[in-house]
Amino acid sequence: MNINLTLFGQMLTFVFFVMFCMKYVWPFITAAMQERTEKIAEGLAAADRASRDLELAQDKAVERLKEAKLEASGIVDAANKRASQIIDEAKEAAVVEGDRVKASAQAEIEQEVNRAREQLRGQVATLAIAGAERVLGAAIDRQTHADLVDKLAAEL
Amino acid sequence: MAGNTQTISEYIIHHLTNLTYGRLPAGFEREDGSVIGEGGAWVMAHGGQEAGAMGFNAIHVDSMLWSISLGIFFCWLFRSVAKKAHSGVPTGLINLVEMIVEFVDNTVRDTFHGDNKLIAPLALTVFVWVFLMNLMDLIPVDLVPILLGFTGVHFQKIVPSTDPNITLGMAVGVFVLMLYYSIKVKGFGFVKELTLNPFNHWVFIPVNLFMEVVGLLAKPFSLGLRLFGNMYAGEMIFILIAALFSAGWGWLLPAGLLQMGWSIFHILVITLQAFIFMVLTIVYLSMAHEDH
Numbered sequence: 001m002n003i004n005l006t007l008f009g010q011m012l013t014f015v016f017f018v019m020f021c022m023k024y025v026w027p028f029i030t031a032a033m034q035e036r037t038e039k040i041a042e043g044l045a046a047a048d049r050a051s052r053d054l055e056l057a058q059d060k061a062v063e064r065l066k067e068a069k070l071e072a073s074g075i076v077d078a079a080n081k082r083a084s085q086i087i088d089e090a091k092e093a094a095v096v097e098g099d100r101v102k103a104s105a106q107a108e109i110e111q112e113v114n115r116a117r118e119q120l121r122g123q124v125a126t127l128a129i130a131g132a133e134r135v136l137g138a139a140i141d142r143q144t145h146a147d148l149v150d151k152l153a154a155e156l
Numbered sequence: 157m158a159g160n161t162q163t164i165s166e167y168i169i170h171h172l173t174n175l176t177y178g179r180l181p182a183g184f185e186r187e188d189g190s191v192i193g194e195g196g197a198w199v200m201a202h203g204g205q206e207a208g209a210m211g212f213n214a215i216h217v218d219s220m221l222w223s224i225s226l227g228i229f230f231c232w233l234f235r236s237v238a239k240k241a242h243s244g245v246p247t248g249l250i251n252l253v254e255m256i257v258e259f260v261d262n263t264v265r266d267t268f269h270g271d272n273k274l275i276a277p278l279a280l281t282v283f284v285w286v287f288l289m290n291l292m293d294l295i296p297v298d299l300v301p302i303l304l305g306f307t308g309v310h311f312q313k314i315v316p317s318t319d320p321n322i323t324l325g326m327a328v329g330v331f332v333l334m335l336y337y338s339i340k341v342k343g344f345g346f347v348k349e350l351t352l353n354p355f356n357h358w359v360f361i362p363v364n365l366f367m368e369v370v371g372l373l374a375k376p377f378s379l380g381l382r383l384f385g386n387m388y389a390g391e392m393i394f395i396l397i398a399a400l401f402s403a404g405w406g407w408l409l410p411a412g413l414l415q416m417g418w419s420i421f422h423i424l425v426i427t428l429q430a431f432i433f434m435v436l437t438i439v440y441l442s443m444a445h446e447d448h
Contacts, residue, residue, distance in 0.1 A: 002212075010219075022278070036246075
């Protein structure tokens with residue numbers, strides 16, 4: 001409990017430790033902490049920037065999507081128009097083709113009819129002659145044909 | 157624990173005696189009956205009486221060794237972290253040290269507004285060192301003295317801050333810095349501050365000077381004695397509780413509970429005292445920087 005040389009001993013020690021702390025401890029630790037603070041601030045700023053970039057990109061994407069939709073609907077419209085056009089054209093072509101087929105068929109039918117008619121005309125004479133022969137060859141009903149023969153005879 | 161041959165008061169006094177190395181005056185009769193010869197002699201004191209006779213020419217070996225060891229421990233711990241310090245993610249010990257550094261740095265920033273590279277490291281040293289010295293108070297009072305007793309060292313106070321030399325030594329160190337910065341920053345203004353305050357008239361110069369000098373001197377004394385008083389009282393209570401253990405089997409449980417309670421409370425006290433010492437150091441030095 002006496003005040004003695006310990007007082008000065010402690011003072012010297014105190015000075016030494018404070019100097020040591022000031023030279024070799026404090027600057028290094030605070031510098032590291034300061035550097036970290038800056039790093040974190042930079043990181044936060046970068047994150048902010050990134051989120052802003054993301055927002056911009058999202059806006060751009062939405063715009064692109066809208067454009068694409070517009071374009072797509074245009075393409076669909078054009079396609080629809082083209083399709084109906086093709087259908088119309090096909091219809092027209094079909095009608096024309098049908099008409100042509102009908103006409104040729106009719107012509108063929110007519111031709112066939114004419115040919116049949118010519119044939120018939122050729123055969124009529126023979127048939128008439130054959131018929132006549134049959135009529136003449138078969139039992140002649142004198143009574144019945146007498147009139148006809150008479151008429152014919154009369155006309156002659 | 158107190159031996160059978162020791163009374164309680166002897167036990168307490170023994171615990172409050174420093175291991176002292178000093179110069180005994182000539183003609184002093186030592187405990188063992190030998191008499192110091194002409195010109196005195198530098199010896200290890202055997203007991204408080206001899207230590208008292210040594211007067212100023214003595215040094216508390218235990219206080220000095222523990223205080224220096226703890227100071228070296230502080231320097232080693234913080235230096236190892238300072239070497240490893242980096243701006244990446246801090247881990248383990250670096251976290252702890254940086255937390256303390258930041259805490260001290262904030263306290264300094266709040267109180268001291270000048271530009272001084274010394275204040276913050278000084279505050280850090282004061283805080284951690286005083287805290288470590290106070291922390292020794294939590295080691296059971298008999299443990300180290302008994303262990304050292306086996307090696308022939310019979311007095312040991314392991315809490316340096318219960319030695320007024322230690323606390324006043326630091327306080328005087330702070331006081332020297334106060335004077336230095338007062339003169340450096342204010343120059344002649346410091347003299348004016350001492351002589352023309354609080355009564356700004358030349359007639360009152362002696363009165364002012366007296367009041368200001370007393371006020372100035374009170375600062376380091378209150379700084380050192382506050383820490384000493386608190387720690388000494390705390391140590392005293394630990395010793396009394398330790399003495400209680402020897403009072404009989406019935407006292408074991410209450411003494412144990414007391415010991416635990418006071419230890420827990422003391423954790424608060426030692427931290428608070430270290431903090432107060434640091435804050436007052438900063439405040440005094442900041443006052444030395446301020447021009448009125």
